[in-house]
Amino acid sequence: MRILIVNDYFEQVGGVEVYVHRVKDLLRERGHEVAVVGGKETNSVVAGYVRSLYSFRYQRRIMDAVDQFDPDLVFCHSVIYNISPSFLRPLHRRGVPVVLTVHELNGLSFRRYPNLPPAFVLPSLLRKLLHRPLIERYVDAFVAPSSIARHQLETEVGVDNVSVIRNPVFWEVASEPPSFGSGRVLYIGRLDRKKGVHVLVAAFADLVLRMGTGTAPTLEIVGTGEELSVLRSLVSQHSIEEHVTFTGHLDHEAVRGRYRDADVFVLPSIIEENCPLTVMEAMCQGVPVVTTDFGGQRELVAGHGCARLVPPGDADALGQTLYDLLDDVSTLTEMGRNAVDAAADFSKERHATQLESLFQGLVSDRRVTCQPVRSE
Template identity: 30%
Template sequence: MAALPHLGASDVATSRRVLVTHPGAELYGSDRMVLESVQGLLEDGWTVTVALPGEGPLTALLAAAGADCRTVPTPVLRKSAATPRGLISLAASVLRTAPAAWRLLRAERPAAVYVSTLTTPLWLLLAKTARVPVICHVHEAEGNARPLVRLVLTAPLLLADRILVNSRYALDVLLSSVPSLRTRSSVVLNGVRGPEASPVPRPRRSEESLQLVYVGRLSERKGVFVALDAFERLVLSGQDVELTLVGDVFGEHVEVAEQLEQRLAAPAIAGRVHRSGFSIGIWDHLAAADVVLVPSVLPEPFGNTAVEGVLAGRPVVASALGGLPEAVAGVASAQLVEPGSASALADAVLAVSSDLDRFSQCAIRDAQDAVFRFSPQRYRRDIAGSVSDLTGIFHTDTADHVSGAFGTASVADLAEGRP
């Protein structure tokens, strides 16, 4: 491919137009966050085009919000890029996909490019080449990866003019690889949309089973097998419990799917574990639970699922690693346990079960506090403000009222902590 000329001053629009890029079109953690980011930009008066590698459930929601969605295949930076073969494969993918991405960039002539996640460095390179201000929102924190792998994943951020990260833990991981990024980086906690109605304790008859729920990817790193091991321990100890798995196995992980089926067929837990598959509407699942399990075995940069459990007014048991302690900081109904320990997870569930009324009432109070700490409106304003600061283009006619968890609140109400 021929060298890419930069977009000159006459090519770069001064209108309020931003190009947003994201590496997927599903509705897991970072997917939901890019939807909130786009909504924040639209509410602030920006015209938004979103580049996605393909179509999925996220596409329709972005379009409904008012964004113009375009399909642009983009290579994803993975840990394998730290090997010679992986680096060659990535370079080949970049050469193959860069022309289409460059054509979109030239056609849109955005005032800024907002790159969601650090896994698509091609957009950072193209924006820098085009001399368009670029902001990267980091949702990853591979704290357990080898130093070389972390460096490969982090180094492309040197091309970004501004960096947002979703937790202090994620920021620490980033700076451990490239300390010079500190001056251009800041923490923006995720905005997590809660249920429409204020949560209440789950009505439960004395003879009912204790209901546990796991929400998220059915993967080893998310700890689904630890959850199943803990659940089996509870059953074998005579506890009357049931477990619901809300989520799917990543399509490419055939071996994980087979291993999961074998595990679910174990005599002790067969028939006691319910699989609902991926669900956009998680609140009904959380409302039907007594305890939310977040048993990640590798560091989470933030922990949306833990926050959603808190917002649902349910006791949460989460792994004490990565950004999960930040996500449940100050939450009295949450417990942190040793990562990968089925016995610790089971013991924490037993602690809730033995004092369920107290934990449940405490969780309802925690939910009210979490509404304001993780307000989507605060998050949207932070994102829009970061793009405006980067470009020097501001808008003063943002709507006074925005929809929030548990109803609608004005900007002034949110700022003063009123529901």
């Protein structure tokens, strides 16, 4: 099968982009021809927003890729915040089936404006008004990485052609958890406000005070984003520079080592995540997780005994949870073993098989639909 993957960004700037490039390699390994087309980040917020409304530039780029690659199917991901879904109408005219994985619902649902300043609400509403008709009309099938996401798509967006296909982990599951007791706290991901890293920094500052400088833990923040300077300033304000490291972007294999060196992985998102890849990767490496008590992050870890859940935005609760865990190596070890056991279900082969089944059904249906009618 010839599959064209379309995403807002081509570079690996966040979890969605990591997934896009990993699934590209996975599908190629299984014998498919796969190409990727995407956009680039812009330094201008205004220009980026205007482009996200309706982009003739990216519409041409994507349709050129369609002409050159001649795909059987187009597999879309985040197409809301940069390239826009403006290419869907001309793609539909070519008769190419489209699958859209909805990694987050905020860009589609009229009910969701999480943590948006008032000045951003109307621009967000305008973008949804332009995008929703295109997506509802021209997307043939939706993929939801969690049952929560499927429910939201069905009830808040009003589509019913939704399949739940959980994101995979692209590493082999560790045979056992790492050694604990280092006091290392880890965050990996994009540095933007909705990820709640500012909450983690505030909680960690309190943790340092409680544990004392002699036995103080360390916090490693891996990733880049618009909140980087804000977070650096916050670390300076709390006078914890000696205990916090900003690593910047690391490649996928280097990231695996960072998990194995950590006692706890923290995803402090103040929004409902869909199916956060970093939580799954931490579990795959046998690392206990602390995350917020809602959304797809809760769905991933609930009932597995590998995580602690805290209220979103609650730095005190997060700090107390970290304090309790870092002081209890036996609990960390038990949670790590549970994480390894749970991660056995995050198979990339299972993920690929589910995608292939969905794709083949759409391609076969489209071929039958496009058959000429024979005269009697």
